[in-house]
Amino acid sequence: xxxxxxxxxxxxxxxxxxxxxxxxxxxxxxxxxxxxxxxxxxxxxxxxxxxxxxxxxxxxxxxxxxxxxxxxxxxxxxxxxxxxxxxxxxxxxxxxxxxxxxxxxxxxxxxxxxxxxxxxxxxxxxxxxxxxxxxxxxxxxxxxxxxxxxxxxxxxxxxxxxxxxxxxxxxxxxxxxxxxxxxxxxxxxxxxxxxxxxxxxxxxxxxxxxxxxxxxxxxxxxxxxxxxxxxxxxxxxxxxxxxxxxxxxxxxxxxxxxxxxxxxxxxxxxxxxxxxxxxxxxxxxxxxxxxxxxxxxxxxxxxxxxxxxxxxxxxxxxxxxxxxxxxxxxxxxxxxxxxxxxxxxxxxxxxxxxxxxxxxxxxxxxxxxxxxxxxxxxxxxxxxxxxxx
Ligand SMILES: Cc1cc2nc3c(=O)[nH]c(=O)nc-3n(C[C@H](O)[C@H](O)[C@H](O)COP(=O)(O)O)c2cc1C
Ligand SMILES: O=C(O)C(=O)c1ccccc1
Numbered sequence: 240x241x242x243x244x245x246x247x248x249x250x251x252x253x254x255x256x257x258x259x260x261x262x263x264x265x266x267x268x269x270x271x272x273x274x275x276x277x278x279x280x281x282x283x284x285x286x287x288x289x290x291x292x293x294x295x296x297x298x299x300x301x302x303x304x305x306x307x308x309x310x311x312x313x314x315x316x317x318x319x320x321x322x323x324x325x326x327x328x329x330x331x332x333x334x335x336x337x338x339x340x341x342x343x344x345x346x347x348x349x350x351x352x353x354x355x356x357x358x359x360x361x362x363x364x365x366x367x368x369x370x371x372x373x374x375x376x377x378x379x380x381x382x383x384x385x386x387x388x389x390x391x392x393x394x395x396x397x398x399x400x401x402x403x404x405x406x407x408x409x410x411x412x413x414x415x416x417x418x419x420x421x422x423x424x425x426x427x428x429x430x431x432x433x434x435x436x437x438x439x440x441x442x443x444x445x446x447x448x449x450x451x452x453x454x455x456x457x458x459x460x461x462x463x464x465x466x467x468x469x470x471x472x473x474x475x476x477x478x479x480x481x482x483x484x485x486x487x488x489x490x491x492x493x494x495x496x497x498x499x500x501x502x503x504x505x506x507x508x509x510x511x512x513x514x515x516x517x518x519x520x521x522x523x524x525x526x527x528x529x530x531x532x533x534x535x536x537x538x539x540x541x542x543x544x545x546x547x548x549x550x551x552x553x554x555x556x557x558x559x560x561x562x563x564x565x566x567x568x569x570x571x572x573x574x575x576x577x578x579x580x581x582x583x584x585x586x587x588x589x590x591x592x593x594x595x596x597x598x599x600x601x602x603x604x605x606x607x608x609x610x611x612x613x614x615x616x617x618x619x620x621x622x623x624x625x626x627x628x
Contacts, residue, residue: 241320242331242361244600245608263586263594268558270582270595274345278585281434282344286581288428291529299525299556302533306565306623311611319613321604325550325573326413326495326516328385331361332600333567333615336592337554337575338389338415338499340369341442345585351380353584356592358384360600365389365415365575368402369442369475378409387413389499391420394477396487401451403491414492415519416485419500421478424527437472440464446471485513497552500527502537504544517550524555524577535569539620542570560602564610568618 251261264270275283289296321332336357343349350372357364358381366377368391378386388411393399403414429435436442446452447460447467455474460467488496495516500523501507510518520538522531534555542551553571557563558579566574576599583591612618 241318241322243319243604244321244332244597245319245604247597247601248605261594263583263591265598266559267579267582267595267598270579270586274582274585278345281432282585284428284432285341285344285434285436286339286578286585288426289525289529290424290426290527292427293525295522295529295531295533296525296556298531298533299522299535300558302535303556303562303565305626306535306569307626308561308564308568308606308610309622309624310609311622314611316608316611316613319604319608321600321607321615323573323615325552326387326497328363328412330363330385330573332603333563333571333573334596334599334603335363335365335387335552335573335575336580336596337577338365338367338417339577339581340367341371341436342581342584343371343441344436345581346588348584348588350377352589353580353592354381354384354386356580356584356589356596358382359589360593360596361385362596363387366411367391367442368445369437371442371444373444373448374402374405374411375409375448378411381410383410386411387415387497389415389417390488391475392416392418392477392480392484392488394474394479395451395455397451397454398446398449398474399487400491401449402445403488405445405449407492407494413495413497413516414488415497415499416488417499417523419521419523419527421476421480425529426526438468440468443468443471446475482509482513485515489514495550497550501541502532502534504540507541507544507549511545511548515549517552518545519552519554519575520571521554521575535566538566538569538571545570557599560599560604561606563599563603564606564618565623567615568620568622572615 354364363385365387388406497517499519501518553566554575583595
């Protein structure tokens with residue numbers, strides 16, 4: 240029996256009979272402003288901020304807003320099923336939590352709380368390489384719930400090899416390789432505050448617990464933390480990588496591999512040729528290339544190039560259930576959501592992340608139904624119009 244995500248709506252009204260209202264807004268676009276008020280400017284600036292003058296993050300939203308749904312009537316939408324099959328797994332809905340590093344700046348419960356929320360709702364959790372908690376601890380918090388590992392592809396092969404074997408041993412089933420961050424982009428909000436969490440050793444937990452990483456240090460981390468941080472900064476990513484290097488990952492990871500940060504259809508074709516299993520159409524939430532194409536504008540062409548050979552995941556700008564509907568209609572199989580759950584965590588820990596997941600999926604379920612669809616495979620380009628096109 241498929242889960243009825245829309246029941247959350249009734250649950251909220253029912254709880255209201257005893258005077259209770261939701262602890263957080265159900266319009267998730269309001270979370271950023273609330274978080275801004277409650278947490279310090281450094282952490283919120285880091286999470287909310289993006290590259291350049293912020294126009295790419297704005298363009299991500301605009302590209303989704305510009306597309307409007309054309310609902311269809313009288314199509315029997317009584318029985319709905321949001322489940323999807325992606326990367327060889329059955330998911331209860333087309334949603335996963337995106338890899339977001341350094342979550343301890345949002346809440347002391349950090350990644351384990353977000354991972355528990357995902358597990359409780361049955362949604363996959365993608366753990367960042369730059370997690371503030373070692374991957375084994377996050378895995379332990381999740382029991383046998385679905386988890387995927389995001390790789391920052393290090394200059395040091397032994398560290399990469401070690402991360403892959405640790406992730407495998409800890410039960411992460413798919414590998415997400417982030418290609419759009421071989422360098423951190425120009426991020427004025429962080430630059431103006433001279434705020435970078437790693438320099439304080441936050442977001443380095445996977446490295447500082449890794450035997451291959453530690454072998455590269457002259458002294459233990461506690462004896463010379465600055466040298467350990469400098470070593471991390473120097474090796475965490477590698478701008479010299481090229482397509483043939485993917486072979487190394489294929490040889491060292493026997494599960495699905497997904498390339499995150501693909502925006503050009505030719506790069507999707509190369510991913511398929513290289514034996515990859517999927518792509519995430521993403522501009523990193525507008526945090527990397529200032530002036531980049533909006534992720535939703537890139538999605539249809541990438542989906543066409545994938546042509547069923549690759550799983551097509553999407554992120555960058557998803558804030559509501561109708562945004563998910565639009566991404567599905569433009570060719571995504573599943574979406575990831577980043578900042579909204581980070582804000583949910585900052586505002587209310589695990590419960591806040593669960594709130595975000597439940598709101599998104601209840602709204603998606605209702606949007607599907609009210610637009611005349613029963614499953615995530617239903618929406619297509621014919622369900623959208625583009626304003627001004
Ligand atoms: C604070 C923050 C940290 C992030 N850290 C990572 C990371 O470690 N690895 C990664 O692949 N993407 C990272 N991302 C990008 C997200 O995975 C995702 O692509 C982006 O947040 C999606 O856009 P959205 O925030 O509009 O949903 C980060 C994003 C934010 C906001
Ligand atoms: O801040 C980010 O967007 C990001 O992807 C990142 C990069 C390095 C370490 C942690 C997060």
